[in-house]
Amino acid sequence: MDPGTPQQEWDRLDRARRALARRHGEKLLAEVRGGGNLRARRDASSLLAFAIALLVHGATMALAFGGIWWLVRGWGGAGMVPGVILLAIAWFLRPRVVQLPEEGPILRRSDAPELFALVDEVAQVVGTRGVDLITADAELNASVTTCGVRGRRLLVLGLPLWEILTPQQRIALLGHELAHYSNGDTRHGLVVKTAYRSLTTWRYVLLPVRNPSFVEMVGNLLCIAPNLLVLGLLTLLEHLTLRATQRAEYLADREAARAASTEAAVGLMDWLLVSDSAVVALQREANQAALAGPRGSRTANAGAEELWERLRAHMASIPEYEYERQRRVGSRRGHSVDTTHPPTHLRSSCLLVGEPAPAAVVMDAGRERRIAAELAAARVNVAQRIVREGFNGYGSAQ
DSSP: OOTTOOOOOOOHHHHHHHHHHHHHHHHHHHHHHTTOOOOOOOOHHHHHHHHHHHHHHHHHHHHHHHHHHHHHHTTTSTTHHHHHHHHHHHHHTSOOOBOOOSSSOEEOTTTOHHHHHHHHHHHHHHTSOOOSEEEEESSBOEEEEEETTTTEEEEEEEHHHHTTSOHHHHHHHHHHHHHHHHSOOGGGSHHHHHHHHHHHHHHHHHSOOSSOOHHHHHHHHHTHHHHHHHHHHHHHHHHHHHHHHHHHHHHHHHHHHHHHOHHHHHHHHHHHHTHHHHHHHHHHHHHHHHHHTHHHHHHHHHOHHHHHHHHHHHHHTOOHHHHHHHHHHHHHHGGGSOSSSOOHHHHHHHHTSSSOOOOSSOOOHHHHHHHHHHTHHHHHHHHHHHHHHOOOOBOOOO
16 A cells, blocks of 8 residues: 655754654544634744744854954954855855746736736735736646745646646635635744754754764764754754644635635645656656657657646546555544645645535636647746656645
8 A cells, every 4th residue: 555655864953853743643632623813813833933033143243243343443454264164154154035036937917917927816815915926847847936025926737737637626726725825834934944944954954974084083073062952942843833834824725715616626636646746747747758858858849748648647547546546645644744734635625614615716718728828838838847857846836
């Protein structure tokens, strides 16, 4: 039933994350199935996480101000050296905002008015505003983020996932992603998110060097205390935000059902259960093109649209017992696979608790054709990249 059980070795932080995910996940599941109120709220854990994030950013600012002070104090002499070092460290550890992706087309409202209108309609249903930019990539995934110093909202549509969904399931996908803006997920907030990235960077810098020389061994010893401090802060931040993060997924699923219908949201979960099959199909397409050599590249240019048709046909051929097998695999592995998302089969079962929701947004055939026309160039672009460069984009809706 489960030949692909993960056997990877986890470090201390990963073990702590998975233990917390299991504990919080089981409590949340009981709340959801019991009809509890999951609405995101600012509790003591959220406030403490925000305070820790401010402390992390404050430490970076202290390094920057210390560097400036040393530069001014030792201007023209050796005292400038500590200042330059501190400023360099502060710059390396600075909070980083998400930048626009370098690959893939960036769509603005003038490029895809019908798609943006659909996003706006779904956003209104889930209680937020639409996005400023949309991009398409080659991942079996979808996500939203805030990018740049201006805080523009970006929707990333993974076309391998988008193309296998029905029109209503696409609305459910949009509803789930946009709900992350409205459900108050602490870890998605700018202050906590950038602090989390900074701590992850610090931990990477402070990791001990393997097979060290004598000098590196001294450096490893000096980094023990800072490394433990950073590890402790990361674990604490995980503990304070993980419950809110998993709660946000259940809330986003509910909003997806409200926007597109319970049936469509459950259908989206079913596709995520068998997403491994889509990965295999796209890897096969890339491998066949690579074996064909130059002729395969010409085929990629001429028949990129056919790739999506073959992918849809492959996914439609998956028998029902494979869905059931994946549900049993998820039940066997429990909450230990993904620290931020509840298991997919549990998300699906929780959507079926209570009365099914009707669709608030309906995709008619005319709108579907217009959106397909707006994404035509992106579909060709992404299909060519998959065939030419190979496929390893793998993930689930987040």
